[in-house]
Amino acid sequence: MGAAFDSSDPLAIVLAPPPNETPAERWAREQIEAEARRISEQIDDQLKAEKQALKKRKKPIKVLLLGQSESGKSTTVKNFQLAYAYSSFLAERAAWRAVIHLNLVRSVTAILDVLASELAITSPRPNSPGSDPLSLLLPYQGQDADDDLDADPESDGSPEADSTPPPILTDEHRLLLLRLTPLRRIQHDLERRLGAASSEVPEPTIGGAAPWARGREFAVTSRSGWRSALTRVRAVGRASLDSKEARDEARVETESVSGAMEMGWTPGKAAGKQRATQRGRSDEPGDVGSAAEVIASCAEDVGALWADPGVKALLVRRGMRLEEGAGFFLNDVARIAARGYQPSDQDVRGAEAGREWLIYDVGGARSLRHKWYPYFDDINAIIFLAPISCFDERLAEDRRVNRLQDSLLLWKAVCSTKLLCGVQMILFLNKCDLLQRKLARGVARYFRQQFKDTLMKHSPEPRGFYSYLTSVVDTKATAITVATVREGIQRNNLKDADIL
Numbered sequence: 387m388g389a390a391f392d393s394s395d396p397l398a399i400v401l402a403p404p405p406n407e408t409p410a411e412r413w414a415r416e417q418i419e420a421e422a423r424r425i426s427e428q429i430d431d432q433l434k435a436e437k438q439a440l441k442k443r444k445k446p447i448k449v450l451l452l453g454q455s456e457s458g459k460s461t462t463v464k465n466f467q468l469a470y471a472y473s474s475f476l477a478e479r480a481a482w483r484a485v486i487h488l489n490l491v492r493s494v495t496a497i498l499d500v501l502a503s504e505l506a507i508t509s510p511r512p513n514s515p516g517s518d519p520l521s522l523l524l525p526y527q528g529q530d531a532d533d534d535l536d537a538d539p540e541s542d543g544s545p546e547a548d549s550t551p552p553p554i555l556t557d558e559h560r561l562l563l564l565r566l567t568p569l570r571r572i573q574h575d576l577e578r579r580l581g582a583a584s585s586e587v588p589e590p591t592i593g594g595a596a597p598w599a600r601g602r603e604f605a606v607t608s609r610s611g612w613r614s615a616l617t618r619v620r621a622v623g624r625a626s627l628d629s630k631e632a633r634d635e636a637r638v639e640t641e642s643v644s645g646a647m648e649m650g651w652t653p654g655k656a657a658g659k660q661r662a663t664q665r666g667r668s669d670e671p672g673d674v675g676s677a678a679e680v681i682a683s684c685a686e687d688v689g690a691l692w693a694d695p696g697v698k699a700l701l702v703r704r705g706m707r708l709e710e711g712a713g714f715f716l717n718d719v720a721r722i723a724a725r726g727y728q729p730s731d732q733d734v735r736g737a738e739a740g741r742e743w744l745i746y747d748v749g750g751a752r753s754l755r756h757k758w759y760p761y762f763d764d765i766n767a768i769i770f771l772a773p774i775s776c777f778d779e780r781l782a783e784d785r786r787v788n789r790l791q792d793s794l795l796l797w798k799a800v801c802s803t804k805l806l807c808g809v810q811m812i813l814f815l816n817k818c819d820l821l822q823r824k825l826a827r828g829v830a831r832y833f834r835q836q837f838k839d840t841l842m843k844h845s846p847e848p849r850g851f852y853s854y855l856t857s858v859v860d861t862k863a864t865a866i867t868v869a870t871v872r873e874g875i876q877r878n879n880l881k882d883a884d885i886l
């Protein structure tokens with residue numbers, strides 16, 4: 387017989403065995419009850435074990451990436467991902483290929499555009515419109531198109547633009563133009579497949595980075611939503627990276643690099659994105675694959691176009707510095723356009739086992755910075771990215787502000803935040819490769835222009851500007867400069883006295 391039950395307890399009444407229970411029924415009931423007890427105890431044990439494991443687990447290391455927009459925060463996260471979550475990078479390789487191919491093709495079509503417009507200018511005009519087969523290939527024809535390319539005086543930050551004689555273009559260039567025409571369709575296809583984000587019009591880029599591209603998107607950068615584009619060609623079932631919309635709204639991703647080398651993405655933000663991914667996915671892999679095939683078949687011509695001295699001269703003349711823009715792959719065309727190309731990984735290392743890392747990558751645009759504050763709590767380290775190549779560029783959000791100055795102000799603000807006083811600060815002076823290139827190209831020209839502009843703007847009366855590159859510790863070289871200066875001053879004096 388079961389335990390005596392309290393007739394005043396309603397639960398005991400419900401659970402009581404039936405009054406006329408046979409011995410067989412009682413045996414069956416007791417079996418069921420024993421099994422239920424066993425399962426319940428098993429669950430209790432499990433919960434206890436999980437609680438203990440949670441207690442034992444090391445506290446995650448929390449790192450916050452800070453820096454102005456386009457300073458390289460997401461790229462740094464990708465490097466962490468490469469180093470510590472290699473398996474998830476491998477899963478995304480194929481998707482990356484489409485993004486990189488689009489960047490490559492856009493560089494090529496940008497060159498084709500200027501080449502076509504230059505050929506249109508230098509060719510004898512056909513008698514009737516459309517009688518020249520080449521004219522059908524020209525996206526920008528005639529004076530208007532050319533004006534458009536050079537329209538904005540600021541669009542060319544390069545003093546060397548248009549100062550060189552026109553390059554000599556031949557039938558060989560016309561042929562290249564013809565043979566590479568299929569890439570225009572490939573660009574269109576890839577843009578369609580990667581989604582609207584890849585053809586978004588960015589805020590204008592000031593300074594050295596592809597200023598000629600104003601008004602149309604050139605590189606698939608994080609700003610332009612390559613992350614959302616990537617999800618459109620990502621394999622089914624992968625957790626999505628966040629969308630640009632979500633990113634612009636709060637753009638804080640929690641990327642977890644655990645001992646198991648898996649990278650987790652904040653699921654809340656991914657939800658809306660995944661729906662879009664499902665819609666756009668049906669026929670993508672085939673298209674992306676055939677694009678790769680066309681690109682492979684054009685590889686030799688693309689290499690020839692990029693290596694051509696006439697084309698190079700034309701780009702210089704137009705102030706197009708493709709190499710400095712984001713998403714530049716033309717120097718690697720043989721590798722990237724090859725059949726079976728897979729995006730490479732560099733410096734891949736093993737994971738640190740047992741310790742979870744949480745890396746917070748927040749949006750750097752001015753409008754998003756107020757959202758940083760909640761992430762200041764309980765942070766172990768801040769990696770601050772300051773792109774030092776930007777000394778001659780202005781903020782996309784506010785063109786009056788110099789980018790380097792903005793970085794310094796931001797750094798000062800972060801350093802003086804009380805909440806962060808115990809946080810380890812790590813500074814990445816980033817984009818050193820671009821700085822090197824700018825230095826090699828002659829940074830003095832930039833400074834000379836700054837001084838000249840100031841003179842022109844603030845001089846009460848118009849006057850000439852004379853400047854020299856000097857190292858006055860070098861007495862020999864300085865003697866020549868001094869002589870030139872002396873002569874110049876004398877000449878001016880004589881002119882003023884109407885003697886000359």
Ligand SMILES: Nc1nc2c(ncn2[C@@H]2O[C@H](COP(=O)(O)OP(=O)(O)OP(=O)(O)O)[C@@H](O)[C@H]2O)c(=O)[nH]1
Pocket residue numbers: 453454455456457458459460461462606607608609712713748749750751816817818819820
């Ligand atoms: N050449 C060069 N390009 C870099 C470097 N670091 C970042 N970039 C490029 O700069 C662009 C912007 O980098 P992101 O990592 O997206 O910048 P971000 O700080 O996350 O930008 P926001 O999302 O706007 O806050 C990308 O196209 C990168 O490839 C670098 O050291 N050298």
